[in-house]
Amino acid sequence: MNKKVTSKQLTHAAAVLIMATSILTKHLYVYTKNDAWLIVILSFFVSSAIYFIYSVLANKFPGFSLIEINKTVFGFAFGKIVSILYIYFFFTIAALNTNVVGNFTKAFILPSTPMIYILVVFVAVCVWAVQKGSQNLMKYSVLFSFLAIAIILLNALLLMNDYNAANFLPGLSLSASDYLVGMHSLSMIPLCDPFVLLMFMPDLQKPKEFGKALLLGLLIGALVLLLIVLRDIGVLGQSSELFTFPSFSTIRMINAGDIITRMDIIYIATLISLMFYKVSVFLCAAVSGIQRLNKLNSYQFMLYSLGTLLILYAMIVFRSAGEHTEWLINGASQVHHTFFVVLLPLLTLIVAVCRGFFKQPMTAAE
Numbered sequence: 001m002n003k004k005v006t007s008k009q010l011t012h013a014a015a016v017l018i019m020a021t022s023i024l025t026k027h028l029y030v031y032t033k034n035d036a037w038l039i040v041i042l043s044f045f046v047s048s049a050i051y052f053i054y055s056v057l058a059n060k061f062p063g064f065s066l067i068e069i070n071k072t073v074f075g076f077a078f079g080k081i082v083s084i085l086y087i088y089f090f091f092t093i094a095a096l097n098t099n100v101v102g103n104f105t106k107a108f109i110l111p112s113t114p115m116i117y118i119l120v121v122f123v124a125v126c127v128w129a130v131q132k133g134s135q136n137l138m139k140y141s142v143l144f145s146f147l148a149i150a151i152i153l154l155n156a157l158l159l160m161n162d163y164n165a166a167n168f169l170p171g172l173s174l175s176a177s178d179y180l181v182g183m184h185s186l187s188m189i190p191l192c193d194p195f196v197l198l199m200f201m202p203d204l205q206k207p208k209e210f211g212k213a214l215l216l217g218l219l220i221g222a223l224v225l226l227l228i229v230l231r232d233i234g235v236l237g238q239s240s241e242l243f244t245f246p247s248f249s250t251i252r253m254i255n256a257g258d259i260i261t262r263m264d265i266i267y268i269a270t271l272i273s274l275m276f277y278k279v280s281v282f283l284c285a286a287v288s289g290i291q292r293l294n295k296l297n298s299y300q301f302m303l304y305s306l307g308t309l310l311i312l313y314a315m316i317v318f319r320s321a322g323e324h325t326e327w328l329i330n331g332a333s334q335v336h337h338t339f340f341v342v343l344l345p346l347l348t349l350i351v352a353v354c355r356g357f358f359k360q361p362m363t364a365a366e
Helices: 007-019 026-060 066-074 076-108 115-131 134-139 141-158 176-191 193-203 207-242 246-251 264-293 300-317 321-329 332-354
Strands: none
Touching (some): 007 176, 007 193, 007 207, 007 264, 026 176, 026 207, 026 332, 066 076, 066 193, 066 264, 066 332, 115 264, 134 264, 141 264, 176 207, 193 332
8 A cells, every 4th residue: 555644744743733732831831931932942952852762763663653663672562561551641642632622612612511512522523533544634734734823823913912022021030940840841741742643654655754754843833832932921921820721811812903803713713623633643543553553454443432432531531621730730741741752762762772673674564
């Protein structure tokens, strides 16, 4: 079968995964307040170093998904354990982001609608998208990316009259530990979310371009996130940390001459679209991992069951947006993500070097 996913599509998929989580910036403002823009820049460089691990693994194991890499590097038994851990991680991220959509929709759009109904509709659409296959998901990444960037740029321009340069002062007034915690937090969530795209390596036309494409996606996503943070600080200042969804609170202030108002509706549509894409990608990675781990011909038959589990998981993982935000702020989320997106890939790389895989050529996985 001809591989259809291009490097351009992979780049934009990485960017969309980062942009989709741009609504969850409260923890960044809590840590670094009006210096959050500097943290975005520094976190880009930290994440670039982490991406080097992904790039080396991708170049050494071209055409391998994480499941095949684990089996090759760790052997059958331990490789299976590591793969199960990754599947848990992907499914958990899908549930966490589904929970965000449910809480956000219930709070600002359908307050009287039971959350279960919101989640059923949202997950049903995600399951439908995953049914179409990973190649179709990657194909539409460019569309999602360009639409999101265009709307974010428009929002930033419409808020020009609301910016206050004094909101960026005083600068560099926090302790070093605050900046370190902020960098760690942002590097893990969302800048390293594109790690999941290692699961789609077998679908690439040119697997050797994976690292370059992923890094370019990181750059695009980080630049958009920087624009969002600069916009929020310019409008809200240090009060950004008081809002559960700072970006949404900023958008609601748009009122260009009483003509262009209610831009929050467009923002809501954009946010839910980006979250739909992200949840679909992570759900696809999870079911694809189960398929590859068990050497099944297809994952279609288990999609509805996993979709149901995803709804239940999203319902119980956090009871409110405030509880989710607290998880992001108290450091538990960073520890959780660090283990999966840094320590496990680094362990894989170290074991691969120790076992001599870098001294022998590797061919694409079957």
